[in-house]
Amino acid sequence: MSSMASSQGLGSTAFVAVAGAPRPAALRGSPGSPSFEFRSKGASGSSSGRPEAMSHDTPAASLAVSLAASLAVKRKASRRSATRASVVGLKATDTDVDLVTQLQLEASKLRAEVSSLEAEREEQLQRDRLSLFRSFDLDSSGGIDDQELRHGLHGLGLELDSLEASKLLRALDKNGDGMLQLEEFHLQAASKLIKEWRAEERAAEDASHALERQSKELESEKQAEQEFLASLPLENDDAGLPTRLASVFAYLLPLMDALRYGVPLALAFPFLQGPFSALFLISGVFSAVPLGLGYLALLIGMQSLAQNTELPKLLRFNLRQSVILDVALLVPGFLGSAVSFALDAAGTPVSDELAATGNSIVFVLIAACVAYSTVSSLLGVAPTGLPYISQKATEAISDIRPNAEDGSAKL
Structure with a gap:
């Protein structure tokens, strides 16, 4: 029974240790606790007859006090650790402040040294400038004239003539007294001006050389x-009557080739049937040759005559222009075929009125060109007014040397 009471007392102590502060009723032995039961029964060895519960509650109270003391010690140690960490952090902060201050002092020291070096450098430059000025000032007058400037620059490898030295002096002389004082003496500015002048001279020389080369090329081409x-x-500038008539007959080739386009006009205007009949008669002579060889032979013959440099220039020009007009008739033929094919494919064939109108336009254009060329040739003047065609005809006969007005060779 005593062992049971002891184990129950230890259980209560453990509960106090885990749950926190002990309950007053448990320490005094409340009726609902096992300790109360043990104390109510008592023990025979007690002289006062009071319960023996105090003999078991005294170790529990001691253990609780020990645990409380242990917790107090741990809290005190934690406070000491926090205080120590704060002190260490404060010491680290003080160290950083000291380092920043030291760096600032070093930076100030470096700036002072740089300023001192710059001042020394400026003083040295002023001494060097004064020494250089004195080397230019040969007569020690306190000013440099144009001859002294030229002589001093010569010693530095800058060659100037008298005019350039005077020009340089005027460019540097700010007060206009004709002399360079120390404050006006700037060798870098003088060197820069000389380089600019030399660059301008080189550019002028290059331009002159370019013009010279261009002139030589033009002369060579000429x-x-x-x-x-x-x-x-x-x-051969002969423009006599035979030459003029031959030039007119040259245009029979494009007229005969254009007859097929002029049939609607001949049917519409009876007065044209006479000229058309004559043209058809002449055309029949060439058409009698099979496979169109008659027209081909006429075309080749006229082209060969146009290349003969011994023939008169007027005749050669008209022969060549007549051939070009005849070749140009191929263009409306191709266009008419293309339009007819396109309309047939679309299911709307070319009407007779449209075909007659197109053919009439082609014939009128060819007839107008032939009429202009005929009138001009009869007047002894080359008909050079047809766009593109006359230009090509002129290029084709540019294989002769033109005559001067006095009849001599023109070069």
Whole structure:
């Protein structure tokens, strides 16, 4: 029974240790606790007859006091640790402050040293400038004239003539007294001006050389042109009646080739049937040759005559222009075929009225060109007014040397 009471007392002590502060009723032995039961029974060895509960509660109270003391010691140690950490942090902060202050002092010291070096450098530059000025000032007058400036720059490897030295002096002389004082003496400015002048001189020389080369090239081209003209045969400028008539007959080729386009006009205007009949008669001679060889032979023959440099220039020009007009008739033929094919594919074939109108326009254009060329040729003037066609005809006969107004060779 005594062992049971002891174990129950230890259990109560453990509960006090875990749960925190002990309950007053448990320490005094309340009726609901096991300790109360043990004390109510008592023990025979007691002289006063009082319960023996105090003999068991005294160790529990001691253990609680011990635990409280242990917790107090731990809290005190924690406070000491926190205080020690704060002191260490404060010491670290003081160290950082000292380091920043030291760096600031070092920076101030460096700035002072840099300022001192710059001042010394400026003083040295002023001494060097004064020494250089005195080396230029040969007569020690306190000023440098143009001859002294030229002589001093010569010693530094900068060559100037008298005019350039005077020009440089005027550029540097701020007060206009004709002399350079110390405050006006700037060798770098003088060197910069001289370099600019030299660059301008080089640019002028390059431009002059370019013009010279261009002039030589033009002269060479002119000489080559003269040599080429000298190698050409002399121009035959005959414009007599036979030449004019031959020039007019040259345009029968494009007229005969354009007859197929003028049929609607001949049917519409009876007075045109006579000229058309004559043209058809002449055309029939060439058409009698099978496979179109008659027209081909006429075309080749006219082209060969146009290349003959011994023929008159007027005749050669008209022969060549007539051939170009005849070749140009291929263009409306191709266009008419293309339009007809496109309309047939679209299911709307070309009407007779549209075809007649197009053919009539082509014939009128060719007839107008032939009429202009005929009138001009009869007047003895080359008909050079047809756009593009006349230009090509002129280029084709540019293989002769033109004559001067007096009839001599023109070079």
